[in-house]
Amino acid sequence: MKVDNNIQGSDQQKRGYVYIVGAGPGDPELLTIKAARVLREADVILYDDLVSSDLVAQFSALKIYTGKRKDSHHFEQDAINEEILRHAGEGKIVARLKGGDPFIFGRGGEEIEVLRQNGIGYEIIPGITAAHGASAYTEIPLTMRKISSSVAFCTGHPVSKIQVPDTDTIVYYMVASTVYEVLDAVVQKGRDENTAVAIVQNATRYNQKIITGTLGEMRKRAPSVSSPALLLIGDSIRQVIEDNWYSKKKKLLIAGEDSMISNTRDFIKVHFPCKQVEDDDHDLTENMEALDLDFIDEIYFSSPSCVRDFRQLHKTLPNRIVVKTADHDTQAEYIKLFSGNVDH
């Protein structure tokens, strides 16, 4: 028996092992303890579009981006499966990291099918799905006594797959280009046009944005929505949700080392990795360009070189942003490059 176990163990080692891991909806702190442990142990992390780069940056494994960002190699699902098998075949511990939960519109089911067929050992680690993240970070209960006793998760894409279940609350994923079609389908199904609706973009991230209205109003307004976004429909949505606990926190951009002591009860920290941007560093440029200063309240520069790196991508700073610096040299560099006022 003991010998068999050893053989199994070495065989397992030779074949590697795959963790299908949910990364949560965006806030890096919404990763589970188990997922964090596995990511620390992994040799390779294959991660998707919706996984925050801040989160992935914390781990030392080889990181392979499998999403669809512009300028990046685009992996089709078959290529992702092959990549997982290749690394597992080399005996590596592979973490396949997916936004939200792997089994909610995450294609986790397809990936384990391939692992099963190839005799590769695996585990699945659930993640906080976008609906749960958006619900908590906007104060929209998905169920609520006397108001909502059922909830459904649906897809808004493709249009041919839009379903309208008879639940009190409905959460639609993948609605960025189909909001109008979804609202239309819900009204066609006979839902009262006074039913409350919320669109939550970038849920749990520093740039979370909420648009609210009623079904009837939203249908007329047909707001433009950018991905990732969820559409929530149901009367547990109150019209005061813009003023939620998360929106009240200041968004603090930390450029460089995070040595600034700030109360996490008041601040959301957003990290800017200070690095010279080389022309061919598409991945880094993409992440940096994605930073939306409209949502930032304060910036902290930890060194003069961080001021210079930041200036490479952002030539000006909106006046309303409060700037803090680590020391006098950093302050001098900031004044030189941005000729702005520093709140030191």
Ligand SMILES: C[S@@+](CC[C@H](N)C(=O)[O-])C[C@H]1O[C@@H](n2cnc3c(N)ncnc32)[C@H](O)[C@@H]1O
């Ligand atoms: C392919 S699905 C993946 C869902 C993911 N597995 C989950 O459990 O959240 C992608 C969709 O999830 C939703 N989504 C993911 N993260 C989001 C976020 N932070 N804010 C709003 N919607 C999000 C959007 O509807 C997006 O189009």
